[in-house]
Amino acid sequence: MLRIGCPWCGEREEIEFSYGGQAHLAYPQDPHALTDEQWAQYLFMRDNPKGLLRERWVHSHGCRRWFNVERHTVTHEITAIYKPGEPPPARRA
Amino acid sequence: MASTERASPLAAWPARFAAASASATDFTIRELPFTTQINVRGNAADAAFAAATQAVLGHGLPAAANTWAGTAERAALWLGPDEWLVVAPDGMNESIVAALRNSLDGQHAAVTDVSANRTVIEIAGSHARAVLGKGCPLDLHARAFSPPQTAQSLLAKAQILLQCADIRPAFRLYVRISFAPYVAEWLIDAATEFAASRGLDAQRIAARLA
Amino acid sequence: MSGAFRIPGAGHIDRAQPLAFRFNSKSLQGCAGDTLASALLANGVHLVARSFKYHRPRGMFTAGNEEPNAIVQLERGPHTEPNLRATEIELYAGLVAASVNCFPSVDFDLGVLNRLASAILVAGFYNKTFMWPKSFWKKFYEPVLRNASGLGVAPDAPDPDIYDRLHWHCDVLVVGAGPAGLSAALEVARQGLRTVLIDEAPEPGGTLLQRPAQIGGIAGAAWAARAAAELDGLANVLVLRRTSVFGYYDHNYLMALERRTDHLGPGRAPGIARKRLWHFRAARVILATGAHERPIVFGNNDLPGIMLANAACTYATRYGVALGRRGVAFVNNDHGYALALDTQAAAGNLSLIVDARPAADPELARRAAGAGVRALQGHVIARALGGKRVRGVDIRTCAGTNAGRVECDHLLISGGISPAVHLFSQAPGTLRYDARLACFLPDRASQAVEVAGALNARLQLASALADGKAAAARTLAALGRAPAALATSAALTASSAASAGFVPPATVAATAAGTPAPGPVPDELHIEPLWSVQSLLGRKLPGKHFIDLQNDVTESDIRLAAREGFRSVEHAKRYTTTGMATDQGKTSNVTGLAILAEALGKTIPEVGTTTFRPPFTPVTFGALAGRDRGTLSDPVRITPMHAWHAANGAVFEDVGQWKRPWYFPLPGEDMQAAVARETRALRTTAGVMDATTLGKIDIRGADAAEFLNRVYTNAWTKLAVGSCRYGLMCKPDGMMMDDGVTARLAPDRFLMTTTTGNAARVLDWLEEWLQTEWPGLKVYCTSVTEQWSTVAIVGPNSRKILQALAPDMDLSNAAFPFMTFREGEVAGLRARVFRISFSGELSYEVNVPSWHGLALWQAVIDAGKAHGLTPYGTETMHVARAEKGYIIIGQETDATVTPQDLGLAWAVSTQKDFIGKRSFARVDTRRTDRKQLVGLLPRDKSFVAAEGSHLVASPARAVFDPASGSPSIGHITSSYFSPNLGSGFALALIANGRALRGQTVYCVRDAGPQPMTVGDPVFFDPEGKRRDGID
């Protein structure tokens, strides 16, 4: 069970949050300008690293805000948390 | 013509609340039915918005996350960076909604009466923190959760808005009405341990949360 | 007198409080402070169990949580609990316990027949033998095996006890209250940190209570009591006794089980939760979980009377119990040697130490000589002799020479230590094998944790105390607790909280993973590794050589597994079942893998350990369930009208957590009759339904219409104020997500309705797009689901009924047309009335603030009496909507269905863009053979297909032939009997279904394929004449 630092509410238990999948997959400016392959890439393809992943969470039982988390998929160590629209922090070596 | 009586979701519960409060040492539970509750959305950083709400409420909307401002009876609770719950005694919902909408006219803001959406259950006494701790994962130690703290979280399997309303301590649980019987039942069950002459380590636990 | 083997004056028991108890129907007496195990041993009872596979006699092997043998059934009736360890059960007056695994008694056990067959009961025997013939498994092998195996019996009555749960946050959690844990806890507690100290014993002290010890001139036990008293007196410290930490999860989340009343006996603390499940979140953790002693494998090493050295020492020191009159010890390390001498100091019954090493520590050797204990260096025990009790040992030199037989009635074993790395490993932390100490030690932590004491191979008292202090110092440093105050301990006052963006600065440091203690681990063991005497001597020795006592796994089983090709320790473990019993191999895992490594010709680190998983000790289901049982097992959500429904005989259906009326049977009616009556009323007079559970979202702002344009597939800009529209929501992949009617309350304000089950999901979805993709849109969404109660008045007479309640409202079709709403007074209540329909009938949905819901409902019922108004439930709603071909999200859809598949292309804009639109141009969504929604009528009108049934094109295809692939052309999504049609009917998704209209398909069922005719999904009033009323 993770402890996640909501950028607004502070550290709370994982059960208060919902997972939103990989972060930084912006909705395409003009989906109709994309080929089927490009659109399928947006819809279906996701990174699945053994290591750091930037992902979205929403504090669904709390302040209902979406935000971004950088988490290690093996150790669950959370290395960064930032609000939507903010640039992701530089990756640790 | 039919009745225009209102019914709170826990209208049938006062006797059980009284019994639970009487049998436990220093623990009380009751419903505060029909509490006026207004959901307010707007840009906290906008001076005009702040002024317009302050003018109606007589106090500012709290900027700090998970806190409340005002008095126990008339308060504004932080719900999110652009969302608050204004609470007031029964019967003030229409006047406050009208006043806020009037005051905020022309601004990008939303004022919604949600007085019937949730009811309020108040628990108080030295065992209140332990009762909540049986189902709520928040840090409920007095150092971490005292007035003017609030939090939105879970109690067992129900979503709650929790307000530490008094240092006594007294907590107000804002609960959606369909969940109210479940939460009431759960609280009474969790408090049975504090009935007189029972409790084993109850005093020790209470002292370590105070 | 509490037993013939009680040592006068010894032990921390209360001789003034004798306790009578029964074991295997025999009345015995112990003392307050005893465990069941110590009380039995005090009475000279060693034989307490029969082993799992061979039914060999077994006795107490340990004095703690690692016990593999002394597994008992405690109490009877509803309070009975199987598979408890006698070494952990605190004695109380009237205790009743019995051995498991034996029939008819532990002394005369029929299962002993297995021993005669032991030559064939080798590793993998069950797998190899009972696989064939297959048909024998269910009828023969399984029942026989189930009878023969299994441990105790589960209670067959409901659990009469209550259980509890408590969440707790702290700065430092110390696990283990032995010398290291106590000294660490004192250090952090004195700094004012929120500290928790947990130990599984009734009192803190650990080994201080189990061995003679002196700290600063006072006895170890007294020092521990003083430390516990100091900690108990601090309000910032919680000391939990009788509590086992069993799981170490992510981000320093630990769970523990507190046994609160078990020591009092069943039913003696009414109203008190028997066990409490603790959920801890700790900024930092200090593990001082100690070490388990390890046996040495030799012939018949499982006989009763053979026990680990620290257990013998504990029984003598803590409980004042001697294991017998004449003891022998078999060791390969100084720690075990010292434990044997400590036992001798208390019990005075040790005659010989057999030490496999050439020499012991000179100081220990002098102590032995002084105590009159003979020591044989460079010798081993090859075999124990005896039946139900050890009565002697065969001794050899390390070269294998026979060195004679020595008589004894108990034997102490110490083959080294296995630090209790379980929690550290779960954390997860990595382990390293220390060849010098012949054990696995904590290595790298991935969480904020320190280790101390015997877990860290500090076995000497002074060393353990110092190690605890050092771990505390590292913990304090990590918490920034040198000069500066810690956020969680500095009072978070009103003013500081008000300015909080939260996240105390200390938590950043607190999450840093623990660092291993600096410097090398000292050698306080001086061990010469000895796993198996057979392999040391390089020859086969008589007797059975056990590794895992609880699962009866022998050395030869491990060697057999290696010969049969098991290379991975994880596979060998499962094949031989080493370490898979309820003791989780606490005394056997390392020995097993050392022997496996030897058999494979590898080193121990090369083979590695198996994975440690929670729970460290068994946890009862009752404790896990806690308060979430009975009516509290899950929230039951009810509407304000629920009491009326219940009082009027409603049968309820669970819709998610909601209880919704399913149907309202009259006396004597079954479901079919009730639904037939309700459906008829709805189509001929009027029905009323509680529709409160629909999700409702208030959407406001200058960009509200634009927002709806983007999230709904149809257009919203031109919707007039006062009007409603049916909307479809899709995911970006074009698949249906939700639907509902949305009304325009004002130019910048809409009220959206969602399906009952999707209310929260849709609000989250809207917020997700507003917050992450379109933060520039001026829109606010607020849930008002439970602000409003909704009463649907449906049917030809609905207008008359509503008119009676709202005399001032103009309900004519011209003034109040379909798909509009009006605000006004209904039954004297301020209401919002929507003219929408989910049945095809004239229909009004009246919304009032939910505190008026019951009053409105009652008023509608009263007003409807003159017009044949009938309350109806979800089943009638379903029949009526399905007759009209109206879909339900989650029933007709399953995240692979587009609006076009459902024939809802009319609700999909070809002009504007919206979420999902791009996907409708994908090749896959344009396929003509996609499954499409159709209606089905059975040839046999009485046939009501099961929802989910598969459909095939011909009767022949109803028989599945793997060679020709799936014969299914689709499936039934909704199926009911329609009293209006006088026939069963169904909605179905069929590949290219619209092209099959008029054709016959076959519903697959056990009784044979049922022919059904494909048609339009609208079965009733296809022209839609009824929605304006038929009067």
Ligand SMILES: [Zn+2]
């Ligand atoms: Zn939050």
